[in-house]
Amino acid sequence: MLMILSALSCKKEYEQYGLNGISSFAFADTANAKTHTAYIDMDSSAIVISWLYQWKDVDSIAPVITLPEGAVISPESGTAVAFRNGTEYTVTAQDGTKRTFRLKKALMQPIPSFSIFGDSMIVRKGTSNGFMVSNAITDLAHTSGALVNNATAAVTGVNISTITSERIGFDIPLELPTGYYTFRLTTGRYTMDADMVLHILSPIPTITSTAPAADLQAGDLITFTGKGYGDIAAVLCSLSYNGEYIPFAVESQTATTLTVRVPADAPAGTYTYARLISPDTGENTLPLSTGRRFTVIP
CATH class of the missing domain: 2.60.40.2340 (Immunoglobulin-like)
Structure with a gap:
């Protein structure tokens, strides 16, 4: 033993x-x-x-x-x-x-999923939108979003504005071309597309400032600042709401600036209304309040 x-x-x-x-x-x-x-x-x-x-x-x-x-x-x-x-x-x-x-x-990681109601939605550039989603990681170091152009497959990253255990919100860039898009979510090890088509249109145009605003003459350039530009087809300005709307030629534009030229037949006076026309938003007549009006002299 x-x-x-x-x-x-x-x-x-x-x-x-x-x-x-x-x-x-x-x-x-x-x-x-x-x-x-x-x-x-x-x-x-x-x-x-x-x-x-x-x-x-x-x-x-x-x-x-x-x-x-x-x-x-x-x-x-x-x-x-x-x-x-x-x-x-x-x-x-x-x-x-x-x-x-x-x-x-x-x-x-648990498998994330969207809760989708409907198959399409109209949204506008420069706005915030979102989807109901489960099991998305709320730490933005591990979660991102993008919009995929359904016609060209071009992918544009978007800013995630809000994220919780039940919902993700994102901003649509002003510079994004209009068209049909799909939202793509990457969270942790998973990448998935929302089963909804987003029809993205231009925002309703706004004017927040005008420069220069005084002593303008025929041929001078005026730049409006705001949003909803990029596809403005025509600009007409008037001394009053019910007055004659005179065409001002569009010289250049970005998503937030719109430059037009004073025409030779523009009546002298202070212009208080501008009508912006685009394929997406139609005719938009905007009042030019103090700080947005401009004056044409003989």
């Missing part, structure tokens, strides 16, 4: 002598109020940590590590290390054999 016990003891010491694995690996995560315990994948020498996409990012960890008897590890247990894929740990067994383990952050 004594010989058998002695043999078993020697066998245990021999097995322990050559072990260069990791028995346990755990760390406290104060950012997410959690304690994480890693899975040690001996086949791939990986320290696997399951991590949900919606959890806050952690830059470093100081894990508590246990090892087989007699083994040592570098960096040591309790040492702060970068929390990223590939961070290395080297275990040295009692017999001097070494094994390198690498951190692996296994990102996990």
